[in-house]
Amino acid sequence: MDVLLLSRFQFAITIFYHFLFVPITLGLVILVACMETQYARTLNPLYKRMADFWGKIFSINFVLGVVTGLTMEFQFGTNWSEYSKYMGDIFGSPLAIEAFVAFFLESTFMGIWLFSKEKLSPKMRAFCIWMVALGTNISALWIITANGFMQHPVGYVIRNGRAEINDFGAIVTNPYAWHIFAHTVVGSFIAGAFLVLGISSYHLLRKKEVAFFQKSFKFALILAVLAATATPFIGHESGINAAKMQPAKAAAMEAVWDSTNSLPFNIIQIPEPGKEKNFEALSIPKIGSFLYTSNFNGHVTGLKDIPKNERPNVPLVFYSFRIMVVLGLFFLAITWIGMFLYRKGKLLNAKWFLRTMIWSIPLPIVAINVGWIVSEVGRQPWTVWGLMKTADSVSPISSSQIMFSLISLVLFYTILLVGELYLIVKFAKKGPALLEVAAEEGSTHVS
Template sequence: MDVLMLSRLQFAMATMFHFIFVPLTLGLSILVAIMETMYVRTKKDIYLRMTKFWGKLFVINFVLGIVTGITLEFQFGTNWSRYSEYVGDIFGSLLAVEATVAFFLESTFLAAWIFGWKKLSPKMHAVSIWIVAIASNISAIWIILANGWMQNPVGYAMRNGRAELENFTEVISNSFAWGQFFHNAFGAFVVAGFFIMGISAYHLLRKNEVEFFNKSFKMGLIAAFIFSILVAAQGHNHAQDVAVKQPAKLAAMESLWDTAEHGAPMYLLTMPDEKNETNKIEFLGIPGGLSFLAFNSFDAPVKGLKEWPKEERPPVTVTFLSFRLMVGLGTLFPLLCIWGWVNRKKLVDNPLYLRIMLLSIPLPYIAMWAGWAVAEVGRQPWIVYGMMKTTDAVSPIATSQVAFSFIALTTLYTLLGAAELFLLAKFARKGPEPEKA
């Protein structure tokens, strides 16, 4: 493998691993803040115990997420220096705001929350976790604004052979980036909801702390159901933005090879054949379905992949299958939530459902990974859409250097992943602290 492929694999591995921690941080922080607010308002001990139990799992996830995020950003200098030189004036400014404002805010107040149980008043302690939750989501905004600029570059001017910031307001109001943010933020609540439901299901199967985990399950259920609907609706809106701004990605998502001038069909079952530029299977087509979903018109034309040279097409199979996986799981989530809502008053009497929810903990993570695969793989061959190709962005370094860092980071992340699973499993199985006598 050459430097480019190794750098791609290393960044993909680091990004996907880091993203294990991100959505749970964003969603669970808000839910823990709600639990503590309920304690402050009602003074009921059960909400304090819920805050401490789920808060402990949140802290474990948060700390390990920080470590993987720091090593991830270093790669822009080590593996992608030409990219950093070309667009660093814009990309770097967004990451700098995230680091100097949001990251330090959330880290500072998380420390106050962890060590301030006996030093802060209940209200100020609850304020601390709210600041952590809000700052974590603000941090995500700035990072996704940076990624959104790569997807839809705006507010720049070309000077001296590089992109320089021209209009900061245009960059931070990039509609494509905000579509990405809300799609991810809504998905984060689904991750957190299923995380809470899955762990609660584990204890309910054992009839351990039934009242505690019934309340926890219902909170996760409500969050997961509401946001599984919102993420689907917002995802549709974002896909329409993709259709306008990244038409090649849309064609890859649907494996559409030939341009449809008077309405593109949507097939419920398709199997791409990239080598022969066709589909092996096209089953149950809905006339004009893709045109309607993309442009709200059954007759709208949709460009096929053959409109672009082969070297400017995204990898079709990966993009297509990732999109289908994301949509399929996204359809499953509200159905599981409805099943849970119907049985919410007798959860302990439904062991089959509880086992399914325990096993479903990884599914929202997989859906979000698939979504990011669509976003990033579907953007190829561009690292900055329409401006800079990924082949031109890699650092001029030796293959052996990237191979060494790839092996080293893979080893490090494997150890961190094992530590995460061990600690989360240990404290999740242990359950909450006993009630006060």
């Protein structure tokens, strides 16, 4: 394995581990903030218990998300130094703003909310956690702004052999970045909501703390229904955007080999890259063109019109895209079924549904990660679309150096992941009672 492949693999592993935590953080913090807001409005102690319990799980996830994110950024200097030299002026600016604005905002108010919330008024508790929610989403925005430039370069000039900013406003308003941001954040809302739905379902099946977990289920279900319903429309706009700005990626998503108008959509399709064709069955006329152009007769560029050395890995992009779409449709269906059962008062008796929600907890994380495979592998062989290829971005280091850091990274991250899963499962199974017992023991010990 050469330096390029090992460096790509290491960065992919890092991103994968990091994105096991980030989506839950982005989604769960919104629910905790809504619970705190309800407590501030009503002074009902049930909402305080909910915010404390789900906030504990959020806190565990938040800490590990920060740890994995820090390691990821170091790789731009260790594994991708040529990219950093060429793109540092542009890529560094959004990341610096993310660190000095978003990270300090979320970490400061996270500390206040976490360690001083019993001393705060209900309104101040709610304010602090909403500031954490704002900070996490601003953080996501700036990181995706940096990634958006890699997908669709804007607002730059080439000077002295490197890319430099000449229009910061264009970088901030980059349409590609905003499409990615909307898609990522809404998907994260589903991830956070499904965690709460799954844990609540576990306790509702056992008829434990029914009032607590039924109310928690309602909060998460509302967010899940809204996010799952919005996702197909946001995804459609993202597909249109990809077809306009990265035709190779769009062609790989549907394995389109020949440029054509009125592209059909094949329900059954198996790409055969070696033959530059597909096995196809059950075609729906013109739907393919509509999905990528919003026009049933729209033109879609085929892979045969793109040089072979500028095509992404078609099977990987194609199947990842299919998995994401199928899961998105599942989220849409299961959340509306849940809403029907809840409104009809049949939720507690629908054991099949509650069991389904327990097993569905990891599925939004899977959907988000395969979505990022589509986004990042679909951009290959470019690090920065049309400007810099990945082969030109890697550091001049040896394979043995990368192998050492890769093995160390996997071991370290796996330990962190096992630790997080142990803590979350422990708290999730015991419910809010465990947290309250620990708090009582702590106060007794202090007194």
